[in-house]
Amino acid sequence: MYPERTPHVPVQRAVEVHQPTPYPPAVHAPAPVVPVQPVAVPAVASIVLPDGRVVTGYAIEPTRPEPVTAKPAVSRTAVNIALGGGGFLAVCGGLVLLTSFIAALTAFITQLIILAAVIFGGWIAVQLFSASGHQGGGTTVNIRKAVIKRNKFHS
Template identity: 55%
Template sequence: MNHEPARWETTKTHHPVPLPPAPLVPVQQPHLPDAQTIQLPDGRLITGYAIAPTKAPEPIPQRPAINPLAVNIALGGLGFAAACGGLMLLTTFIAALAAFIHQLITLAAVIFGGFIATQVLGTNRGTGGTVVNIRRAVFKRNNFRG
């Protein structure tokens, strides 16, 4: 036989404890004005409370969502960046144009210098030039007779 206690014997039962009642705080009723009765022109009577018109709260001045000074500074920065970019492109263009002109001048000097060099240092001296035949000349008393 098993000598362990049964399951229902080990279970503890908890009984709820009632809470003490909360102290009651007296609530003051708002003061209601006296009821007033109004007679309409057609003879009907209307009874009700007179309510003082409530004053509308003063509107809060709306501030712009973005400070105009900040917008001006941002737009100035964008304009400056755009101008700097354009100036950079302009200076790049001028530098490229100057390099191109320098290359053209160098090319012209090489071509013209080569042409001059072939004329002066060419191997065909006898062809294409002026032929001068020198004969025996007789010089008599500083007179040339040829």
């Protein structure tokens, strides 16, 4: 029912071995030591312990804490917020003035357009009504019956 399977035979391949090439360690020359002379030779102190032994050594100055800087009465953050609010109010006032100026300019231009329309309309009305009542001084054209024969005009 099932075909016979051939067993899997691994293929023999040549094995290549790669060896890493070691790098020589970096040689670091020690940094030259420059002797530093102390500004002043510290004083040698001797202390007598209660049991009679004497300990001699250099006196160590106690470390002094950093002077505490006085904090301002108002924090910088509060000052920055207040200045930002003042600037925002100044900008808002400028924007209100700008919008008022634009509205006034728009109204002025609208009024100029209406005035021009009224004047021009009045001039046209005067021209129309004055032409119908006035009979003299114009060019009169009389139209007669005319006969056109063979592209020639005969009156």
